[in-house]
Amino acid sequence: MIRIVNIGMSHETAPVELRECLAKDPGHAERALSMMRDLACIKEGFFLSTCNRVEALFTTEQTEEAKSSVLALLSRLGGLPSESLSSSLFVHEDRGAVHHIFRVASSLDSMVIGEPQILGQIKEAYSRAVKEKTTGVILNRLLHRAFHTAKRVRTETGISDAAVSVSYAAVELAKKIFHDLKGKKVLLIGAGEMAELAARHLVSQGVSGITVANRTFEKAVGAAQTFKGRPVSFEEIGAQLLEVDIVIASTAAPGYVITRDQVKGSMRRRRNRPLFFIDIAVPRDVEPEVNDVENVYVYDIDDLKGIIQVNLSQREEEAVKAERIVEEEVLKFDQWLKTLEAVPTIVSLKDKAETIRQAELKKSLSSLGTLSPAQLKTLETLTLSITEKILNDPILFLKQKADRPSGKTYLDTARRLFGLDRENGEEVEYGSQQNDRESEKEH
Amino acid sequence: MAVSLYALALVLILLATAAFIVYLVGQKKSIYRWAYRLLLAGFVFFTLFIAHEYYALGVAPVLTLKSSLSFFAWTILLVYLLFHLKFRLMVLGSFVAPLAACLLILSSALGAGDVTVKPLFRSLWLPVHIGTAFLGNGFLAVTFVAGIMYLLQESQIKKKRLGSLHARLPSLQTLDSINHYALISGFTFMTLGMITGSLYAQQALGSYWRWDPKEVCSLVAWFFYAVLLHERLTVGWRGRRAALLSILGFAVLVLAFAGANLWLSDYHSFRNMGGQPG
Numbered sequence: 001m002i003r004i005v006n007i008g009m010s011h012e013t014a015p016v017e018l019r020e021c022l023a024k025d026p027g028h029a030e031r032a033l034s035m036m037r038d039l040a041c042i043k044e045g046f047f048l049s050t051c052n053r054v055e056a057l058f059t060t061e062q063t064e065e066a067k068s069s070v071l072a073l074l075s076r077l078g079g080l081p082s083e084s085l086s087s088s089l090f091v092h093e094d095r096g097a098v099h100h101i102f103r104v105a106s107s108l109d110s111m112v113i114g115e116p117q118i119l120g121q122i123k124e125a126y127s128r129a130v131k132e133k134t135t136g137v138i139l140n141r142l143l144h145r146a147f148h149t150a151k152r153v154r155t156e157t158g159i160s161d162a163a164v165s166v167s168y169a170a171v172e173l174a175k176k177i178f179h180d181l182k183g184k185k186v187l188l189i190g191a192g193e194m195a196e197l198a199a200r201h202l203v204s205q206g207v208s209g210i211t212v213a214n215r216t217f218e219k220a221v222g223a224a225q226t227f228k229g230r231p232v233s234f235e236e237i238g239a240q241l242l243e244v245d246i247v248i249a250s251t252a253a254p255g256y257v258i259t260r261d262q263v264k265g266s267m268r269r270r271r272n273r274p275l276f277f278i279d280i281a282v283p284r285d286v287e288p289e290v291n292d293v294e295n296v297y298v299y300d301i302d303d304l305k306g307i308i309q310v311n312l313s314q315r316e317e318e319a320v321k322a323e324r325i326v327e328e329e330v331l332k333f334d335q336w337l338k339t340l341e342a343v344p345t346i347v348s349l350k351d352k353a354e355t356i357r358q359a360e361l362k363k364s365l366s367s368l369g370t371l372s373p374a375q376l377k378t379l380e381t382l383t384l385s386i387t388e389k390i391l392n393d394p395i396l397f398l399k400q401k402a403d404r405p406s407g408k409t410y411l412d413t414a415r416r417l418f419g420l421d422r423e424n425g426e427e428v429e430y431g432s433q434q435n436d437r438e439s440e441k442e443h
Numbered sequence: 444m445a446v447s448l449y450a451l452a453l454v455l456i457l458l459a460t461a462a463f464i465v466y467l468v469g470q471k472k473s474i475y476r477w478a479y480r481l482l483l484a485g486f487v488f489f490t491l492f493i494a495h496e497y498y499a500l501g502v503a504p505v506l507t508l509k510s511s512l513s514f515f516a517w518t519i520l521l522v523y524l525l526f527h528l529k530f531r532l533m534v535l536g537s538f539v540a541p542l543a544a545c546l547l548i549l550s551s552a553l554g555a556g557d558v559t560v561k562p563l564f565r566s567l568w569l570p571v572h573i574g575t576a577f578l579g580n581g582f583l584a585v586t587f588v589a590g591i592m593y594l595l596q597e598s599q600i601k602k603k604r605l606g607s608l609h610a611r612l613p614s615l616q617t618l619d620s621i622n623h624y625a626l627i628s629g630f631t632f633m634t635l636g637m638i639t640g641s642l643y644a645q646q647a648l649g650s651y652w653r654w655d656p657k658e659v660c661s662l663v664a665w666f667f668y669a670v671l672l673h674e675r676l677t678v679g680w681r682g683r684r685a686a687l688l689s690i691l692g693f694a695v696l697v698l699a700f701a702g703a704n705l706w707l708s709d710y711h712s713f714r715n716m717g718g719q720p721g
Contacts, residue, residue, distance in 0.1 A: 161610070162610075173600070175614060176596070176600060176609065176614050176615065177600065177614060177615050177616065178614065178615075178616050179613070179614035179615075179616035179617045180616070270679075271678065271679025271681075272678075272679040272680065272681050272682060272684075273679070273681075274615065274616075274682060291601065294682065294683055294684065295681070295682040295683065297600055297601065299603065303603045306603065307603075307605055310605070
C-alpha cells in the first residue's frame with residue numbers, strides 16, 4: 001500500500017544555522033530531487049526549500065526504508081552526520097503529511113501567519129519537481145489540492161488582509177486617505193532602512209515623485225539617486241510642504257523638524273489638500289499636535305506598531321477559520337486517495353469484459369457471413385452497450401465504497417466474484433498504468 | 444394595481460436595504476450583488492408606480508406629504524444609481540438605502556386621504572419645478588450621506604483607532620469627491636428648481652416671489668449651499684469641513700421641506716394643496 005511521507009525541518013524545529021547548511025548550495029533542490037528519483041523505494045518525490053523550511057515529500061511502499069534513505073539524503077545535502085539532524089526533523093505520514101503540506105501552502109505554518117510568499121515558493125518547487133519528472137499521480141493531485149486550499153484560505157478568510165509590517169501599514173493608510181497613490185508626491189526627510197522601505201512600497205504603488213531632504217546634502221543626493229528622486233536642502237522643507245502629499249520623516253534630530261504652526265500655515269496655501277505624515281523617527285520628528293490640523297494626519301512609529309499588533313491578532317482569529325478549511329480539504333483528498341485503491345480493480349474488470357466481448361464477437365462474426373458496414377457497426381454498438389451496462393452498477397458501487405472502512409472487503413469480493421486475479425499479472429500492471437494516465441487528465 | 448406596484452416596490456427596497464446592511468457587516472460580495480439587484484428591481488416598480496400615479500391623478504403626484512416623501516425617496520434612489528455608475532462604490536448603498544427606506548416607511552405609514560386637484564396644479568410647470576427641485580434634494584441627500592461616511596472614516600483615521608468600519612468604508616478622497624460631485628449637481632438642480640418655481644408662480648399667481656415660508660427656507664438653504672460651493676471651489680473647503688457643512692445644509696433643507704410644508708407655509712402647504720394634512 002502506498003503511503004505519503006513528509007520529512008523536514010522548519011523555523012519551529014530547527015535553528016537557522018542548520019537550515020542554512022542544507023540550503024547553502026544554489027542547485028541543492030535539483031540535486032535532492034535527482035537523488036530522490038534514484039532511490040528505488042521512493043515512487044514520487046517533491047522537495048521544498050525556503051529560508052524558513054527544508055522539506056522532502058514523497059510516496060513509498062517501504063516506509064521505513066524510504067525514511068532512512070531520505071534522512072541520509074538530507075545529511076549528505078548538508079554535509080552533516082544524520083544523528084545531528086534527526087533531533088531537528090519532523091516526520092508526518094499519510095493524513096498528517098497531507099495536512100501539513102496544506103497548512104504550509106496556506107501560510108498557516110509560516111513565521112508571519114498569512115504571509116503570501118510561501119505559496120509562490122511551493123509552486124516554484126513544484127514546477128522544479130515536474131521538470132525533474134519526480135512527481136506522479138498522487139503528488140500532482142496533492143500539490144494541486146494544496147494550491148486550491150491556499151486559494152480558498154486567502155479568499156474565504158481575512159488571513160492576509162491587513163498589513164503586518166510598518167511600511168506596509170503606512171501604505172495601506174495612505175490608500176485610505178488618498179484612494180489612489182498614482183501621481184502623489186512624497187517627501188523623504190532623513191534616511192534609514194525603514195523609511196526607504198516605506199518609500200519603496202509607495203513607489204510600487206505608483207507615486208509620481210520622491211523628493212529627499214537631508215541635513216547633509218550629499219546624503220540627500222545619494223538617497224535621491226536610488227529612487228530616481230530629487231534632492232533638496234533641509235531649508236526647503238517648508239516650501240516642499242506645499243507640494244507633496246505624503247511625508248516620511250526619519251531623521252536623527254533631537255527636536256521636532258516639523259511643527260504645528262509650520263503645517264497650519266502651509267495648509268491654507270495648499271487649499272486644504274490632505275497631508276499625511278509618516279513619522280518613523282525616534283525621537284519623533286513631527287510635533288504630535290500637527291495631527292490636530294484639519295486634513296492632516298500624523299502617524300508615528302508607535303501608532304503604526306499599534307495597527308500591526310491589532311492586525312496580527314486579527315490574523316490569528318482568521319487562522320481558526322483557515323484551519324477548518326484545511327481540515328475540509330484534507331478530508332476530500334483522503335477520499336480521493338481511497339478511490340484510487342479501487343481503480344486497478346475497476347480497470348481490470350473493464351479489461352476482462354472487453355477481452356470477452358472481442359473474443360465472442362470474433363467467434364460470432366465468422367459464422368454470420370458477410371455483413372454490411374452498417375450491420376457491423378450495429379453489432380459493435382450492441383455488444384459494447386451490453387457489457388458497459390452490466391458493469392456500470394458494480395463499478396459505481398466500488399467507487400462509492402472505496403473510502404469506507406469496508407472498501408477493501410468489497411474490492412476483494414469483486415475480484416473473486418469476477419475472477420480477476422486468475423489473469424496474469426502483466427495485464428493488471430497495464431491496467432494501473434492506464435489509470436495513472438486517466439487520473440492525470442483530471443488536472 | 445397601483446397598490447400592488449407600491450407594495451412590491453416597498454418590499455423589494457426594504458429587502459435590498461436589509462441585504463445592504465448584511466453586506467456591510469459580513470462583507471460578502473454575493474450579498475452585495477443581491478442587494479443591488481433587489482434595489483434595482485424595487486426602483487423599476489417604484490418608477491412604474493409613480494408613472495401610474497401621475498397618469499391617474501393627471502398631475503405630478505406630490506400634493507400630499509405621503510406622496511412627496513415617497514417621491515423624495517425615489518429621487519434619492521435615482522441619484523444613488525447614477526453615482527453607482529460613476530463610482531461603483533459598493534458600500535454607498537449600505538448608507539443610502541436605509542435613508543430611502545426610512546422615507547418610504549414614513550410615507551407608507553401616513554394615510555392617503557382624498558386628493559382634489561386644484562386647477563392651479565394642472566400646469567406643465569408643476570412637474571418641471573418639482574422634478575428639478577426634488578432631484579436637487581436627492582443629490583444633496585447624497586452629500587449628507589457621504590458627509591456622514593466621511594466623518595466616520597476621518598475620525599477613525601485621526602484618532603488612530605482603526606476599527607472594522609475603517610476597512611469597510613472607502614477612502615477619504617473617494618468620499619470627498621462624491622461630496623463634490625453631488626454638491627455641484629445638487630446645487631444646480633436646486634437653482635433650477637427655484638427658477639422654474641418662480642416662473643410658475645408668476646404665471647399661476649402673478650408674482651415671482653411671495654415670501655412664502657417655504658420660499659424663505661429654501662432661499663436660506665440655497666445661500667448656505669452657494670457659500671459652501673464657493674468656498675469649496677475657491678478656498679478649498681474640503682474634507683471634514685465640507686462633510687460637516689453638507690450634513691448641516693441637509694438639515695436646513697429638511698427643515699424647509701417638512702417644517703414649511705406642514706406648519707408654516709402658505710400655498711406650499713399640503714393643507715392648502717387639497718391633500719390631507721400631514
